Amino acid sequence: MRHPLLPQLIVDNNVTHFTIAGDWESRTAAELKAISEGLDVAGTTISDDVDSIPSIWAWPLLFEMALYDTRHPMHLRVLGEWRGLLAMLALKDWCEFPLTTDTIDITDLTTNSPGAKDFLQALQRLRPKSNPSDILDTTTTWNILNIVEFNGKPIGITSPTTLVCTSVKCFARISGVPWFDGKLLENPVPKLNSFEKTAVAGWLNNLRESTNTLPDTSIKNNLRGLLHTFIGDLDNNTAAPTFSARGLGLTQNLFTAMNNPVAPQDLPSSIKLVPSENKEPQKTLLVFDESIAEDWGVPPQNVFVWKGKTLATTQDFSRKRKPELSLPNDIELRRPQDFFSDKLFVIQGKNAFLKETTLAANGSEDLKFNQIDVTPILPFTEELLTYFDVRDLSERITFEQPHPGAPITVSLRFNLSGIQEQSREFTIKKVYEERNISTISTAPTVAVWPNFRTPDWKAYYTYFTTDGQETFYTKPFLAAGEKSDPRPDKDDRGNVNGEITKTERFPEAMLCEYKGAKVGVLLISVPEEIKSNNETWYVGVDFGTSSTTIYNRKGDSAPQPVSFNDRILYISKSDAYQPSMVYNDFLSPKREETPFFSLFQESENKEKNEPLLDGHIYFLEDYNKLSSAKNLVSNLKWSAIPSHREHVREFLKQLCLQCAAEAINDGAAKIECNFSYPLSFTETNRYDFTDIWGMVASDCEKKTGVSHQIVTPGQSESVVAAKFFASTLQNTQATGGFTSGAVCIDIGGETSDISIWQNNELYWETSLRFAGRHIFLDLFKENPGFLNLFQTWDSEKDSEENRRIREEAITSLKSMKNNDDQYDDQFYAQADALIQDKGQVLLDELPIVRDQSAIQPFFSLISLGVAGLLYYVGLLLNHLSNNTNFKSDIPSIYIGGNGSKILHWMAGGSFNPDNENGKRCRQHLKRVILTASEFDDNNRGIEISKFPKAEAAYGLVAAGIKLESDGIESSGDQPKFLAGERFTQNETDYEWDEILTDERFRNRISVNNLENIHNFIESFNDSLGTELPVDLNATLSGKTQGSAPIGEVIFEALEKVFQNYSDPTKEISGEPIFILALKELLRAKTRQWKNVDI
Structure with a gap:
């Protein structure tokens, strides 16, 4: 396409014709003007750059000519560029255009730059004349040039005739300017929004008004006309804008109105992300x-x-x-x-x-x-x-x-x-x-506990495991400022195979990674918040040697057992998911009833002592899996190992967390927690236990928002068990007290806690380290093979399966048999689990196998332990009747705790009074009590608990109980013991009814005669011991003591105990001499049964 650089002449022109083409001729200025006016250029445009004019000032002069001459073929282009550059100056800060200026004085020849002086001299010689009529302001001439730069690249200059003039070429010099087409600036009006138009119009109006003081010339009028038209095209809104304080450095009089751009206006962004209504992001x-x-x-x-x-x-x-x-x-x-x-x-x-x-x-x-x-x-x-x-x-x-x-x-x-x-x-x-x-191929197993929300609950635990599968890793999303506490389980390569993470909020989502790269998110259906009814839960916790029981009461209602519901919220389950993995690593995936075993499983990647992260209560899924459980800790209540005390704290923290979860779901906002302990605890045990409960309550309140109050001091297990027996749960006709008297015995795993009452007044309480383990489990420990005498474990299974299970049980019990205390703890845990899982089946089989001669010693040994315990109770009654106002009248005997089930084993299947064997055993045991107490018989008998192991926890929170007891803790006295046998101390002989304390045991005592043991044996042999009579003169053979009479073995054992008691470096928990002798007698008879030395 051709462009009209040599346009035709208009019809009515005054151009003198030229006769010879291509020759240079001298013509007058009038003729040159006639040529200019005679060219037909109307309606044409110039799209290419004109750069062939041989003058460095040619473009500014051409720019001026085309700007003011509406008929000029480049007028529209130049007008657009002129407007575009002015708009850029006006909106420099508004749009953050990177504009700067650089001032050059062409009359200053002092520069040392090579070639610069020659260039400046050329500019001087060729500069346009600054006649007053040819420029806007006589103080602003062509001598001072302000170069306008965009990102350091020149895009124009200031002009004393047009204010600004663009560069001939701006290609690749300007970016981010909507009215720049990549090569030239264009008219900005169509590309400006209403706010920008107002800003530019106000800036231009200020510029136009600044020209009022300029000399009244045609060029001024032309400029003002262009500015007026420009403003009009911007919708005539000439409100005075706010100018930016930062100028461009334009100090000449004519250009000062262009020095300061419009200050940015705080306009709302159109592209702000609108968050959800309940979100308030920081950014x-x-x-x-x-x-x-x-x-x-x-x-x-x-x-x-x-x-x-x-x-x-x-x-x-x-x-x-x-x-x-x-x-x-x-x-x-x-x-x-x-x-x-x-x-x-x-x-x-x-x-x-x-x-x-x-x-x-x-x-x-x-x-x-x-x-x-x-x-x-x-x-x-x-x-x-x-x-x-x-x-x-x-x-x-x-x-x-x-x-x-x-x-x-x-x-x-x-x-x-x-x-x-x-x-x-x-x-x-x-x-x-x-x-x-x-x-x-598969998702991991991911779960969150608990599965509810409250405003103040701040302990949510997310469980993640690959289940050994190739899958992705995921962890909870954390809100701004939220902290997490993760416990990763990594393999040798650093891959996370499992992880438990504690967060302060219920996770809304899970963040997913695969081989270290972030791959996306999982969104969780977050549970609704639970509303509180502001009720109070009165909770009683019996933290036992073998198992733990929890009861709660609301108001004056009867206490109820606390069950831990399955409050795990699963997000995904892998193809290899097994509930046992969750049992072993985290929490029980099903409802757990009380009582549950007092077992704690320590995490292999333990860091601190945080429940669920560094270990957890081990809820037994299956008895057969117990022996393979790793890092299992038992005997928490009595262990002297410091780390085990930490486990006690973790155990109770988790217990309180789960209690709080149940309380919240029942509408409670406050928990009043009651705990008990055996009087046989040492002073350090009692203080430590109380401190632990205080720390546990404080920690739980912070995590759950549920107010926790620990009732201190704790109550003795002997007293709270009695409260159960005085309640209607045991006897619907109960009145809440024991007017005619009662003996309450709570047989646990390690202690038998005894209280004696009359007229609702406590006459005696004591705690004996002689209970279920000693009377019952030690028989399994010494002779697990006798289980082979049981024909079947479950009649629904075939005999081959029965034999397999029986053999596995015997093998597991034998594997735990060791003199080491740790192995003893493991054995008792295994045996407790066996009895819980198979105990009823075994009891059901006892009537079938009890007549076998090989099993008779088993019944006799159990009877020996139970009868000896009740004989000591008889001695207590004897002492009370002789030394207090206690009436010589046999009270009702209540036996509870897990150990009360031993009575059914003793009776060959059932201790119930309607069972012949049960009836006979009750009579024999009562006779033992009568012998020791020297009381007359009456119609009161022995009653066992209807809810074994519920007694202490229930009694802690039972309402309406009339029993009165200050308790050992409030009196400040040390636990006291009835000696039960004569003894010598400091060359003084004391009778069997002397009161002993731990402090008295510090002074060495000696025993030369076991009169009450002899009396007990005589009574026992006449009744319960007919199948396996006890003879202290019988020889006990063993590897360590050779052959010795049982009586001698007992005296030697007592001597060692008393020697240990007198060691001032050791803290002791004393025991009655009669009970110490009874324990050694039972051990000796058990070894005699098996004929082994342990």
Whole structure:
């Protein structure tokens, strides 16, 4: 296409004709003017640069000519450039244009730059004349040039005739200016929004008014006319703007009105991400995408990015980088790709995440990859979780796949702040081609405890395990400022195979990683908050040697056993999921009834002493799995190992956490916790136990928000057990007291706690280290093989299975038999679990096998222990009747605790009074009591607990009990013991009814005669011991003591005990001499039965 650089002449012209083409001729100025006026240039434009005029001043002069001459073929172009540069100066700070100026004085020849002086001299010689009529201001001439630069590159100069003049070429020098077409500046009016138009119009009006003082010339009038028209095209809004304090350095009189741009206006951004209503993120996100304007159907200059910046002023930024904006620290810019994961990870199979507890996105359940159904991990960054509620977010995500095998498009729909404070919706998308989709065969097992929320609960535990499968890793999302406490279980390569993490809030989502790379999120259906009824739970905790029992009471109602419901919320389960893994690593996945075993399992990756993280209560899933359980700690109540005391604290912390969970779900907001302990605890034991409970309560209150009050001092187990027997739970006719008297015996694993009452007044209480382990479990410990005498464990199973189970039990018990205390603890745990699991089956079989001669010693040994305990009770009654106002009348005998079940074994299956053997055993035991007490018989008998092991916990919170007891703790006295046998101390002989204390035991005592033991044996042999009579003169053979009479063995054992008691470096818990002798007698008879030396 040709351009009219040599246009035709108009019809009515005064041009003198030239006769010879190509010759230079001298003509007058009038003829040259006639040529200029005679050229037909109307309606033509010049699109190419004109750079062939041989003068460095040619372009400014041509710019002036074309600007003021509306008929000039370059007028529209130059006018657009002129307006464009003025608009850039006006909006420099508004739009953050990187404009600067550099001033040159062409008359200053002092420069040392090579060639510069010659160039300046050339400029001087060729500069246009500054006649007053040819310039706007006589004080501002061509001598001073202000070069306008964009990012350090020149794009124009100031002009004394046109104010500004653009560079001939601006290619690749300007960016981010909507009215720059890549080569030339254009008329900015169509590219400005209303705010920008107002700003530029006000700036131009100020500039126009600054020309009022200029000389009245035609060039001034032309300039003012152009400015007036420019302002008019900007909708004539000439409100005075606020100017920026930062100037461009334009100090000449004519240019001072252009020195200060319009100050940025704090305009609301159109692209602020609108968060969910319940979210208050600390930072504001601006979502930048060039397609927003098109999506909303508005010009890009109407979509504000930040302050004066709009999509129009940032539209040329590469999609690979973000616009450079001066944003405050609490505002950040994001591109759509910043929200998506690079790859889409999918799990094989539909609904890989549980529908009941996770939130699926639209279309996510209908995806296929490689011809199989898949479940996607939501391919988004965790940052979105700060801005969106998970349910809201799930509803904004959509998966689309036109047909199986097609690429998967994931879109996210959200609201931006919009225009004129009217939010608008915008959708971002990412297409995942086959190469960007990865499959994982199975999800991990992920769960959260507890499965509820309250405003103040601050201890949520997330359980993660791969179950040995190749899968992804996941951890809870943490809100801003939230802390977490993870316990990872890593393999040798550093891979996390399992992890438990404590967080302060219920996890809204899980963050997913695969081989160290972040791959997306899982959204959790967060439970609704539970509302409190402000009720109080009165909780009683019997932390026993073998098992722990918890009861609670609300108001004046009867106490109820506390059960730990399954409050685990599963998010996913792997293909290899096994409940036993959760048992071993975390919590019971089913409802756990009270009592439960007092077992603690320490974590292999323990860091501190935090329940569930560094260890947990071991809820027994299956007796057969106990022997394989790792890091199991038992005998918590009595262990002297310091680390085991820490385990006690962890055990009780978890217990209180789970109690609080049950209380909250029952509407309670406060827990008043009561605990008990045996009087046989040493002083240190009692103080430590009380301190532990105080720490546990404080910790639990902080974690749960449930008020915890520990009732101190703790109560003795002997007294609280009696409260149970005085309640209607044991006897519906009970009145809450013992007017006619009662002996209450709580036989536990390690202690038998005894209290004696009359007229509802406590006459005696004591705690004996002689209980279930000594009377019953030690028989299994010494001779586990006798279990082979039982024909069947379960009649529904075949005999081969019965034999297998029996052999496994015997093997496991034998494997635990060792002199080491640790092995003893493991044995008792194993034996307790065996009795719980198979005890009733064995009891049911006893009537069948009891007549076998080989099993008769078993019954006799149990009877020996029980009868000896009750004989000592008889001695206590004897003492009370002789030394207090206690009436010589046999009271009712109540026997409870787990050990009360021993009476059924003793009776060959049932101790119930309607059973012949049970009736006979009751008579024999009562006769033993009568012998020791020397009381007359009456119609009161022996009654066993209807709810073994419930006694102490129930009694701790029972209401309406009339029993009166100050208790040993309040009196400040040391526990006292009735000696039960004569003894010598400091060369003084004392009778069997002398009162002993731990302090008295410090002075060495000796025993030369066991008169009451002899009397007991005589009574026992006449009744319960007929099948296996006791003879102290019988020889006991063994490897350590050779052959010695049983009596001699007992005296030797007592001597060692007394020697230990007198050691001032040891803290002791004294025992009655009669009970010490009885324990040694039972040990001796047990060894005699097995004929082994332990």
